[in-house]
Amino acid sequence: MTETTTSRRRRPDGPNAGVLAVVSLALTIASVLVPPLLASGTPFPSPLGSTAAVSGYFVQHSAAASVTGFLVFAASVPLGIYAATVYARMQRLGIRVPGPTIALVGGIAASILLSISGLLAWALGQPVAGRPPALLHTLDYVVYALGGVGFVTGLGLLIAGIAVPALILGLAPRWLAWAGLILAGLSELSFFALLIPQLAFLLPVCRFLGLAWLSVVGFLLPRDRHDVPRRGDRAGTAPSASEVGR
Template sequence: MTTTVAAPRIPQAGPPLPPIAIATVALFLASLVLPAILAGGDTYPSPYSDQATVVEYFRGNTGPVLLTALLQFAASLPLAIFAATASVRLNRLGVRAPGGTIGLVGGVLASGSMALSALLTWTLTRPEILDHVELIRLLHDLAFITGGPGFLVPSGLLIAGIAVPGLITRLLPRWLAWAGLIIAGLAMIATLTVAFPDLSILLPIVRFPSLAWLVFAAILLPTRRRTTDSRERP
C-alpha cells in the first residue's frame, strides 16, 4: 500500500503591480488627452456648463466621446486587478488587519464606478439620444457623478487600505504612506461635492495625485517582508 504526500502549496505572488498601475494611469490620461486632440482642443464639458455648450459638444464630437468611453472603460479593468493583487500582496506580507480588504472593496467600487461612467458616456454617442436635449443633460450628469465623486471617494478607500498598513508595518516609506493618508482624507471630503457643487474643484486636485500615488505604491510595496536579525550582539 502506497501513500502519497501532497506537495506543499506555494503561495502565488500574483502579477507585478507596477505594470498594472501604469496601465491604469496611462489609459485614463489617454482618455483625457487624445479626445481633446481629436476634438481640435475642445475638452469634455463640465456638468455645470450652460446647456448649449454641453449639447453642442456631444453633438459635434461623437468620435472623441466614443474614444473617451472606450479608454476609461479599458482603464477600469487593470484598476480592479490592481486592487485584488495589492490585497493579496498585503496578506502575504503578514497584514491581517482589515486594511487590505478595505482597499480591495474600495478598488472594486472605484473600478465599477469608472466602468459605469464610461458606459454612460458611450450612450452619449447614440444618434437617437443626441436628438433629445433632456437626455443629453441627464446622461452627462450621471456620467459625471459616477466618474467624479463615485470614482474618487472609493479610490480614497483603496489608497487608505494600502497606506495605513504600509505605515504601521513599515512596508512603505513614511513619506509615501502619509501622502496616501492625506490624499485619502481629501477623497473622503470630496463626498461633499454631491451636495455642494462648489467643492467640485477637489475632484481634479485629488484625482491626479491619487493616480500618481498608486504608481509609487506599486513600485515601492515589497514582494516579501524584510527580516531583521533580532539577536543581541555581544
C-alpha cells in the same frame, strides 16, 4: 534551502501592481488629452455648464465622446486587478487588520463605477438622432457622479487601506504613507462636491495624484513577509507583520 522556502518563492505572485497602476494612469491621462484632438480642442463637457453647451458637444463631437468612454472604461480594468493583487499581497504579508479588505472594497468599487461611467460616456457619443438636450445633460451628470465623485471616493478607500498598514509596518517610506493618508482624506471629502460644486477641483487632483501614488506604492510593496520586520527595524518604530496579524 528548505522545502517551505522553495514553495514560498515559487508561489504565484500575480501581475506587477506598479505596472497595473501605471497603465491605469496612462489610460486616464489619455482619456483627457486624446479626445480634444478629435473635437477641435474642446474637452469633455462638465455637467456644471449649460444644457446647450453640454448637448451641443455630444451632437457635434460624438467621436470624441466615444473615445473618452472607451479610454475611461479601459482604465477601470487594470485598477480592479490592482486592488485584487494588492489585497492578496497584504494577506501574504500576514496583515490581518481591516486595511486590506477596505482597500479591496474601495478598489473594486472605484473600478466598477469608473467602468460604468466610461460605458455611459461611450453611449452618449453614439450618433442617435432626436435625443433631447435635457436627457444628454442629465446623463452627463450621471457620468460625472459615477466617474468623478463615486470613483474618487472608492479610490480614497483603496489608498487608505494601503497607506495605513504601510505606515504602521514600514512597507513604504513614511512620507509616502503620509501622502497617501492625505490623498485618501481629500478623496473622501470630495463627495461633498455633490452639494458644493466649488469642491469639484478635488476630483481631478485626487484622481491623478491618487493613481500616481498607487503606481509608486505598487512597486515598493514587499513580496515576502520576511522583508517586513527588516523594514520595520530600520524605521525603528514599526511592529512586524506577524504582530499586526495577531
